[in-house]
Amino acid sequence: MTQKLTVAVLGGGSFGTAIANIIAENGVRTFLWMRDSASATETQSTRENRRYLPGQRLADGLEVTSDLTRAVSDSDLVFVSIPSHSFRAVTRQIAPLLRKEAMVISTAKGIEPEGFTLMSQVLEQELPDHAIGVLSGPNFAKEIVARQQTGTVVASESEALIQQVQSCLRSETFRVYANPDRYGVELGGALKNIYAIVCGMAAALGAGHNTQAMLLTRSLAEMGRFAAAMGANPMTFLGLAGVGDLILTCTSDLSRNYRVGYALGQGQPLEEVIQGLGQVAEGVNTLRQVKQKADELGVYMPLVSGLFAVLFEGEAIADVARKLMLGEQNHDVEYMGAD
Secondary structure (H helix, E strand, C coil): HHCCCCCEEEEECCCHHHHHHHHHCCCEEEEECCHHHHHHHHHHHCCCCCCCCCCCCCCCCEEEEEHHHHHHHHHHHHCCCCCHHHHHHHHHHHHCCCCCCEEEEECCCEEEEEEEEEHHHHHHHHHHCCEEEEECCCCHHHHCCCCEEEEEEECCHHHHHHHHHHHCCCCEEEEEEEECCCHHHHHHHHHHHHHHHHHHHHCCCCCHHHHHHHHHHHHHHEEEEHHHHHHCCHHHCCCCHHHHHHHHHHHHCCCCHHHHHHHCCCCCCCCCCHHCCCCCHHHHHHHHHHHHHHHCCCCHHHHHHHHHHHHHHHCCHHHHHHHHHHHCCCCCCCCCCCC
16 A cells, blocks of 8 residues: 555654655655755755764655655645744645645644644644644654664544554554544643653752652643643543653653753753754743643643743742642542543
């Protein structure tokens, strides 16, 4: 089935390049679209994405192009791996170019501030006649292209989309699980970035294993509460797109958001940290949006509130930590015995 497919991956960052490479290695006709023509030409000729995945040779069958029409006009599946701030603009560009039957999958882990819009909701709004899906999970691109065993989740209401994505991405080192809860999977991918900043900050301050275990577990509880208030299924957070991605992002310095938190914990100013990163750390933007939405919905999210106070209200980390520890003592596990 995959032999007849044509797939486009939009976005030449690390993750977009990694999944395009898997699909091409599976013998599927695959395009990787990069906005910058010089980068596309260089990557096509050298078979290496020197900026994001240096030292990793790309599949010979992968065609890298800056021609958006060429990339998407014949594609059956289109993965949109664009940062959230540019996501809608690129989606609008492809709308008139897509085949009628084309299915579109977001891999972006962010939230558009206007109306607290998830990336798959942007796709729904801009591409109302197409099947929509989300791909999310504990997936560091460097490890994917190095052929480390990796699991991810595709979520969609369309069974045909799920099957196509599983078919073209499946390999000996990349396994794709299915979930019908698109919003839950997508929220997991966005929310965990906030807690990666918290955990990075704690690590820089010398937190022990006890503290990190508590932070991870309470982060998961907050994510579930927020997801339930947003209409998603909190049980989704027990899977790869929830606790799996949370563990990965909150415990590794390969995570941009963890590195942001670590630098903040060392006393660097936020603006300096973001400038030095050179790549998008979605967690900082997501924090603003989730704090506002949680206040609006009345969802109890003490870690979100605490991090917001540190980053944007000038509170000392030690004071926030003290308040968190001395706050209201609550139940450990929610949803137990719930109808």
